[in-house]
Structure formats: structure tokens, C-alpha cells
Amino acid sequence: MGEAVAGIVANPASERDIQSLRSALRVAGVGRVMVWTDAGKIIGTVRRMVDAGASVIICLGNATMMRAAAAACGDVPLLMLPAGGADESAVAGLAAGLVATHQVDTDLVTNRATVLEVVTKARREIALTDVSVCSESRWDPASLTELYCTFAVPDGVGLSSIPGRLCPSPKSTVDGVAVSLGPVDETPYVVQAPIAPGEVRAVGVRGWSVLHAGVRVDLAAAGGSIALDGQPHFVLKPGESAFVELKPDGPWCVDVRAVMAEATRTGLLLGRKPAEVLPRPRLADARFPG
Structure with a gap:
């Protein structure tokens, strides 16, 4: 199985959000991120991203951009995100990355929009x-x-x-x-x-x-x-x-909340250090003043 690919179409003024998305996608294991920051030619660009193997498309922008992305993404899951908040972008990027890398079942975390x-x-x-x-x-x-x-x-x-x-x-x-x-x-x-x-x-x-x-x-x-x-x-x-x-045959939309809930349920975001490097537990020995 090749590297996971994600596409981002965004307004060029959203550089901070784009960087937040890039970082979160990498954390989730996405190997290649394609970015388009031109308000025009979105339909053709999204189609090329799909042809290049993108398994999720993120649209960061206004309603006009989202309509264009929705018209072109086909059955590839689409995550639509209004521009303006890097914190929200980080969570959305992580969710999109988990979808792109197939770590979560897309049937459980996407909904077909009308x-x-x-x-x-x-x-x-x-x-x-x-x-x-x-x-x-x-x-x-x-x-x-x-x-x-x-x-x-x-x-x-x-x-x-x-x-x-x-x-x-x-x-x-x-x-x-x-x-x-x-x-x-x-x-x-x-x-x-x-x-x-x-x-x-x-x-x-x-x-x-x-x-x-x-x-x-x-x-x-x-x-x-x-x-x-x-x-x-x-x-x-x-x-x-x-x-x-x-x-009824609109785009498959990524439900960020559902992705994060499923990732938490299955422990995808929980890591443990090897036992030999864990510090000796002291809680049981601690004395409380009283």
C-alpha cells in the first residue's frame, strides 16, 4: 500500500491554518500533502488531486470554494472548514489524516450530504x-x-x-x-x-x-x-x-467529531512508553499530611 495522500484547497490568506493542517496531517501519517492556494480553477484542481490519489480533500475557505470542491471531489471524503482558527484547523487536520490513512472506518465517520x-x-x-x-x-x-x-x-x-x-x-x-x-x-x-x-x-x-x-x-x-x-x-x-x-448524492463529508470519538474509542491517539523506561510509581508510597 502506497503513501497516504491528502489535498488542501485554501485561500492564500489562510497560511497559518494551512500550516496547522499540514502539521496535523503529518502527525496522522499522511505522506504527501498537495496544496492549492488560488481562489480560481478549484474544480479542475480538486479533480487532479483525486486523480493523483488523494484519499481526503480539505477545503478551507468560503462557500464559493466549498461548492466548487463539492462538485469535483466525487466519492473522496471532503472536509469543509471555514477559514479563521488555527486551533480548529489542527483538530480538523488530525481527523482528515486519520481518514486519509484509513485508520478509521470511513463508513462510520462520513455522511453523504444532500x-x-x-x-x-x-x-x-x-x-x-x-x-x-x-x-x-x-x-x-x-x-x-x-x-x-x-x-x-x-x-x-x-x-x-x-x-x-x-x-x-x-x-x-x-x-x-x-x-x-x-x-x-x-x-x-x-x-x-x-x-x-x-x-x-x-x-x-x-x-x-x-x-x-x-x-x-x-x-x-x-x-x-x-x-x-x-x-x-x-x-x-x-x-x-x-x-x-x-x-441526495452530494459529497461524502467528514464528521470531525465522529472521527475523534472513534479514534479515542479505539485508542489510536494513546501511546505508551516501553515498561523499562517508565519511572517507578510513587503514588502508593506518598504520605499525605493530616
Whole structure:
């Protein structure tokens, strides 16, 4: 069996995190680490990493980079990590290294994510968390009319926090959530939701329903704008149609907590010195004052 290979795609400004990942991967036994620090050409780069034998891909960056990595990694496990914390990077790197070296069973520590696919006549895009539709050509949270989420949890941050407070849908389920939105003075429900870090806003909700995997839903706002994972992405031309579909065949995502729990359970991170170099135990002989 050859050396274990891991790939890292990251923003060049994340040098500290990259070094932390490199170090942790080496500790876990990864022999070769391929690093790409250009925000462009991520899809082609990740595919080349996969072809070169990478058994795990780490994406350190924003939602745009993560979508590109998810679209290209195939069945190779993907660990998505927001940039910004070297401590978190160290643990994530160790977990990725244990996956890359097959020291943990990937079936136990990875989950197949669902993704949202948006299709128009001219394009096909994916979102990892949410697709939102705005009635205006300039995307504005105040003018949102439709929201589709792969999951929704009560403690989430971002647009998925809106259904997370109304109709939670955990990541462990295949189904997602569809939400109809409108002005707060015209809707039967108003949710106080953190739609972005540091921004809590009142959002008007007309209603919601389960979004089933494999069912195409036509978007109603022709001529409006569409955002992927909370980022404005493109504008629909007047009369242009589009649909969204929840697909169950997204990337295999590494669950860092599950990896570390399994490594602890099996003793992978526990080392012992040879008996002949251990100091003579003194605890039993110690006298306590009293």
C-alpha cells in the first residue's frame, strides 16, 4: 500500500491554518500533502488531486470554494472548514489524516450530504445549504420570496435559521425544507432569525413544507435574483424559467467529531512508553499530611 495522500484547497490568506493542517496531517501519517492556494480553477484542481490519489480533500475557505470542491471531489471524503482558527484547523487536520490513512472506518465517520441543484436553460449550479429567491433583480433579504434548504436547525446561523425556528430538519434526514416568504406586515408568521453573522432580522413567513429529494420545484420569481448559500449568484431574465431540486448524492463529508470519538474509542491517539523506561510509581508510597 502506497503513501497516504491528502489535498488542501485554501485561500492564500489562510497560511497559518494551512500550516496547522499540514502539521496535523503529518502527525496522522499522511505522506504527501498537495496544496492549492488560488481562489480560481478549484474544480479542475480538486479533480487532479483525486486523480493523483488523494484519499481526503480539505477545503478551507468560503462557500464559493466549498461548492466548487463539492462538485469535483466525487466519492473522496471532503472536509469543509471555514477559514479563521488555527486551533480548529489542527483538530480538523488530525481527523482528515486519520481518514486519509484509513485508520478509521470511513463508513462510520462520513455522511453523504444532500445538495440543492438550480437549473435554468443556460446554467446548472449547486448549493450546499440554501437557495434563496428575491423578487428584485438586486438581491436583498428584505425582498425574499422563496427559500429552499438542505437542512434547518434551531441553533443555525444563515438563511437556514429561518425554517430552523419553525420546522427543524436535521442533517441526518434526506429531506429538506421549502419556505414561502414575504413582508412582515403581510405574513401570518414572523421569525427573528440570525440570517448572517451578527445580523438578526425579522423575517415574514407565509408557510413551509417538506422538500423531498428528487422532486423538481419550479421557481416562481422570473426576472428576480437567486442566491446560493446566502451569496447573490445570478439574475433570471424576464420570462426565464428555473427549477430547484434536492439531490441526495452530494459529497461524502467528514464528521470531525465522529472521527475523534472513534479514534479515542479505539485508542489510536494513546501511546505508551516501553515498561523499562517508565519511572517507578510513587503514588502508593506518598504520605499525605493530616
